[in-house]
Amino acid sequence: MSSLKHKPTLTIFTPAYNRAYTLHLCYESMLRQKNKDFEWLIVDDGSTDNTKELVEKWMKADNGFNIRYIYKENGGMHTAHNTAYENIDTELNMCIDSDDYLTDDAVEKILSFWRKNKGEKYGGIIALDIFQNGEIIGKKLPEQKSIAYNDYYEYGGKGDKKVIYRTDVITKYPPYPEYKGEKFVGLCYKYLLADQEYPLLIMNEPICVVEYLEDGSTRNIMKQFVKNPRGYIFLRKERMKYCKTFKWRFKSCIHYVSSSIMIKDKHFIKESPKKIMTILSIPFGVVLYFYINYKTKEVS
Template sequence: MLMITVITPTYNRAHLLKNLYISLQMQTVFDFEWIVIDDGSFDNTSEQIELWIASEKKFKIKLIKKENGGKHRAINQGVKLAEGEFVFIVDSDDVITPDAIEIISKWIEDIKDNPKIVAVSGLRGNKNNEQIGDFPKGKDFVDVKNSERCINHLLGDKAEVYKKEILLEYPFPEFEGELFITEDVVWNLISLKGYVVRWYNKVIYKGNYLKNGLTDRSLELRKNNFNGYTYSVKQNFVALPFPYNFVALSVYKDLAKEKGFGLKKLKKEFNMSNKDVFLLIIISFLRKVRSRCGSN
């Protein structure tokens, strides 16, 4: 069995995929496969991938063509067809470092006999080779639940590689008519089951936040995929430590108000106590004060 499956969901990114493909060709080892899920593109994505499939000799490439359904559905489908023991999700506009697969393979060897560790992760960097996010000072690695990253100096996007069997057990939820749900929905659910990730202080992934990409459109995506957003916040309210769970709920409250969710309905929806409601009001007030002070 292969060690690693690289999964790349893509939508109209044929002009960018070549950079990722080149970074895969430049790997120091080739114990991996690459699954590209064309999520209903209307550019020449599939034609480009088919040319690479025909010519590539170092590693296997698979192409899945499907109707547009969002990144999370594409990942679910890719995981089902993965031959690797671990899954590395790499976006179509990003690249990995030349030694990424070799390093990940070594990390996997270090944790494979520990049933509580279900993933390894490196760091992400930007196009200027600057580290994205933070990492605990003086540490080579730490074992931490995804839901506890905020209190362990692990903020910012990382480069997680999860066991395929755990992603099969906990797939991304799919809501009819919605095309987006945050990846933390699955990562935090896995945390709630008691599993941890081993986070390493090493950049293995480089990316950019493109205009009109998923990150750039986060508020719009929350509004247009409200059921999935509600599901995510409910889970975070349980999984995240205080006060981060209430901050997430406070952000949700502002958007829910536009959808006709008053505080009474919110209390019932999230099974909140009177104390919870009081804390939510206080934290929402503090957020507004901070926002106003920051704009002056």
């Protein structure tokens, strides 16, 4: 691992699980960065391929930036984020998934924008993701200075966006919970908590190129519901607490009911933060439960 004379400003962390075949795209995009004021942290979530050997080879090269590698037992994306946050001490951090890569000027854009606009009241930056053809994923961000992450989606925003957080902000909130036998809790949980105190500065610039692979979580959402009901129950309860619009709170109740049926939880009404709304959502939750079962059997 090459050494730097000063601690970098930004940590880019990448959770990886058996992605040696595509991780090189992420690495090569970092080599193309003119601004090397960052380090790359790979959290290997129990890979059984040659991820470790590949990363160790890169660590020996003269990259112009530090590479750190941490191996952990497989636990899912959110547990890799927990491990990353436990090991990051730079001012800023962001996640680049193992099947994504940076635009060539991403680091310079991020750090230049942050230097010009940062303040104690801001939790970080929200920026754009693009497809490989350059098309923006979903909608552009609104033309204003800042926004809460969840507000963007509640009020009509669409598509994945890239978030760059102040490390002291994102690490002040509890880690993602871990449930035995499950491997998913929505990453937006910590973003929801941060939203209550720190809006994100809006940078309407693309910094990440995204490819949705067949083995990625986005393409397997129905299976995720079935395999990780407790993780989804936890997230839906948090959304009931913090979402601002009736539409999103009610949608969370519907999913909460569906996941509660999956685990045969007879006390789900009592345990709900929005009991009356949960009762009203029961018919819709039952329909969703059967729909998820039908769709997962259809693709299995």
